[in-house]
Amino acid sequence: MTVRVPLVTPGSRPELAEIEQRIMAERGRVSLLYQVLLNSAPIANGWERMLTAVRNQTAIPASLREIIILRIAVLNRAAYEFDAHIPHAEKAGVSAAKIDALRAGQTGTGALFTDAEQVVLELTDAMTRDVQVPDALFARVSALFTPQDVVELVATVAAYNMVSRFLVALNIGH
Known part of the structure; x- marks a missing residue:
């Protein structure tokens, strides 16, 4: 499948120069x-x-953020997003075993994920699959994380659901 809207070649529209420069500065x-x-x-x-x-200015550890992103990519069948974030996950210290488990949808596998990672994966699943987060799960999240962390975790899950759904809807990377 091809991308459902035209690509804008960088440098082809002068009115976009400032935005393109910011994207380059942040993303390379x-x-x-x-x-x-x-x-x-x-x-x-x-x-x-x-x-x-969400990606560069929160207190959430990069490894936890990347685990969230990879899980969302699997749940929403956004292969482009998953593949794009493997290098970020590796750089953040996410092990190959965890990346493989996330790719295979095996997030409840014994001691592979820490308690904090496991509860964040459950939060990610609840927000992505059901939107609503059960009170018991939210209590577990709140017991492990500060209010700032909770807001940043929820914002990360919400933002990357937006990303993956945008990618999938427009066939980006297929």
């Missing part, structure tokens, strides 16, 4: 995702700012 390149987003300057601008905050 204008990826396929951003070439699609650039069809709408306001969306590309807001997306870049929001995802930069």
Whole structure:
């Protein structure tokens, strides 16, 4: 399948120069995702700012963030997102065994994941599959994390559900 909207070649629209420069500064390149987003300057601008905050400005450990992202990619069948985040997960210290387990959908496998990782995976599953988070699960999350961490975890799950659903709907990376 092909991407469902035209790609915007970086440098082809002068009015997008500032946004493209910010994307380059944060990401090092204008990826396929951003070439699609650039069809709408306001969306590309807001997306870049929001995802930069979620990905680079929270207190959530990078390894935990990447575990969340990989799990969401599997749940939402966003292979492009999963593959794009493997290098980030590896850089953050997520083991090959954990990446393989996440790819296979095996998140409840014994002692592979820490207690904190396990509860965050359960939060990710609840938010992605059911939207609502059961009170008992939320109590477990709150017992392990500060209010700031909880907000940042929930925002990360919500944001990357948006990313994966955007990718899948527009056939980005297929």
